[in-house]
Amino acid sequence: MSQLTEALLNGAPAEEIERAALPGDFTAAHLRVEDVDTFRGVEDKDVRKSLRVGRVPMPEPAPDEVVVAVMASAINYNTVWSAMFEPIPTFRFLKQYAKTGGWARRHDLPYQVVGSDGAGVIVRVGSGVRRWRAGDHVTISPVHVDDQEPATHADGMLGAEQRAWGFETNFGGLAEYTVVRASQLIPKPPHLTWEEAACNPLCAGTAYRMLVGERGARLKQGDVVLIWGAAGGLGGYAVQFVKNGGGIPVGIVGSERKAEVVRRLGCDVVISREEFGLADDPSGDPDEVIAAGKRLGRLIRERVGRDADIVFEHVGRATFGISVFVVSRGGVVVTCGSSTGYHHVYDNRYLWMKLKRVIGSHAANLQEQVECSRLIESGRVVPTMSAVYPLAEAAEATRQVQTNRHVGKVAVLCMAPETGLGVTDAATRARIGEDRLNPLRGLTPGPQPA
Template sequence: MTLAQAVVAGAEPAELASLDVPATYRAAHLRKDEVGTFDQDEPDKDVRRTLHVGEVPMPELAEDEVLIAVLASAINFNTVWSAMFEPIPTFAFLERFGRTDPRHDLPTHVLGSDAAGVVVRTGRAVRRWRIGDRVVTSPAYVDGEDPVVQHDGMLAADLRAWGFETNFGGLADFAVVKATQLLPKPRHLTWEEAACNMLCASTAYRMLVGERGARMKQGDVVLLWGATGGLGGYGVQLVLGGGGIPVGVVSSPEKAELLRRMGCPYVVDRAQFDDLGDEKAWRRLGAEVRRLVGEDPAIVFEHTGRETFGASVYVARRGGSVVTCGSSSGYAHEYDNRHLWMKLKRIIGSHGANYQECHEVNRLISLGLIHPTLSTVYPLERAADAARAVQLNRHVGKVGVLALAPAEGLGVEDRELRERVGEDRLSLFRPR
């Protein structure tokens, strides 16, 4: 029996420890020799051309690292950027990292910043985790010897996004992570449900709830762009759970209906505001929010970037905040600075989440208070198709990927909690 087969069969820790780690493993990866596949002005940089699934070499394990057998993973937008080689090829990250850790500087880059699985090996310095533990991963990869990590890991000079700025990510049968990245798998979730949460849920938590974000309080009106997407789906839940008033922006009647099933009382149709490039459109958006809730947003939840940022700065209330963690529509933002300084608004940059914030949001998930936003699941061999669906925005919530798990629906340990939460809540984003 192979190590992978033993994990799937639910083997005891002693048996897992006795089996050999394979020399190679199956993974979704990029190839360094394909950098330059796309012309700079190419209109459709189809990620299926560059994202491959096949065997890659198994790395050695550092003393503070853990090897996990991945049962399931998920697609994030950084996988899409990676496969498009934008804004720069990720091999530049790996070359730079390779100066201090040569293992990562390889002709292949294994992608993926989410995973759920079983610990199968631990480095010599790992104390809190054992072979056989069921875990999920947090995406921040930081140097624990950097003093600032004790204050906030996201301020570390060498902060990296695992599976994006490092190698050996989660879209694979095995993955290498620092032990500090691990969290207990929520016992009432399946492997694919557990794998889809941590990057987006923890990012949304830091943006809205964490003390370094917008610090939402009860009664705050929060405007959320892409409210049924990977980030927005968790943002809406956090606003509702914290006593805020979510106003979700979506682009179709189907997504609007999903928002209402989530309990979001106010929905803005993005199609009404196709061109948000001028103040007339910003005014119409602001008027629509006031019509719905009677006041301007205290917080605008931003991650779409260039297309929406000017509107976000405008519609935030006097003294309000725009909290941003990304720019999926482009990095070069334009906004009218008068609306920022003269109305005492704030722009808050937020990137990922530190380990404590990841712990806090994983606790909420484990208690059944925040639910997965999983909408569809692909097998690992179709990882490129999964990434393409995200690239074209043909999804809601999160797109999952099965790695070693042979089927959906496996991995649930706490049936009682699952029944209390309810299948309707857990499968809210799945097609009906």
């Protein structure tokens, strides 16, 4: 064990952390540029064949960046896309970013460290960083913005140079160390373990912006919210935000096992895909889209009394046409992704003649991330972690997400040697309770490190 690792695990003060030498390299889950054709002509693009875990060099931090020792990370679907090299190899993103010049050139490498979630300890700060110091416990926002771009000052998500860390940049979170901008840092909720904290930023922040933030659907008390994929990483947080905000969550799930998941999170109404006969992808048959929408609409009205005011949409092609049909007159479909396909087909008559709206949403700006984190700190929103893998098995953890065998979020221990570490506010943790903090723990197959 290195001097720095020992200092971190022992909770050493800032001075000791700063004195300990950074390693020249570290272990990380990464992709190699020579593997981009691995899945050419292959139907099952098994990410375990492309996602490697091995040593990579330590990057030099820019003046506005910090080096974080990543105690834990989590799997998101963008890592699945990266590891399948779809829709395009993410090495193209690294080259595009490098063309902006300066410190960005470091990112164009023959390997990419992936991962867009993380929690850990700052070990170095750049000369331009003022609000953070070595030893601070942080979670990391996945949003990498250019603070010299005018649009960023209106909303960090509107800048043309906004990127997803660990997907459109290098040096992601599935690693022992990462380099991130100071504008990505959020104080870690002190009552959470490293693995619990690491599961929150991307999915919780995205769901918060979609439903609660002023640029999203603007959820209000009493709103009926239809949530596709309610047992997934995004859906599990959406259920909580709706419930916490006085709305009525209606969760769509694919199995009774997943129905139990969303009930644990407080979902008022749970509807299985089988109940309204939803095919895997009905989008190619306009008549079936409308028919499925009518069946789903009847179920919602039977169980809630009226149509959904908001549809929380991230599935994409297979569900988007139904979402537009089923949302109420004057209602909102808010969308942040398209895991089943990007090209959506819907009947525009139901959009324009019933004065419905579609809002595109992507991740969350730093203020929204901080507001979201405050809810987590208060215990009103809890992590949706269902399994924990060691970094050595990051590819297997990603495969769980790729094949949809998971619920909620799958965490990955990076520098933390075991689960349960990182809690600095035991009193708040005891007040909230272990069962409340881990409603989904153990529901996804996989190793549970001691």
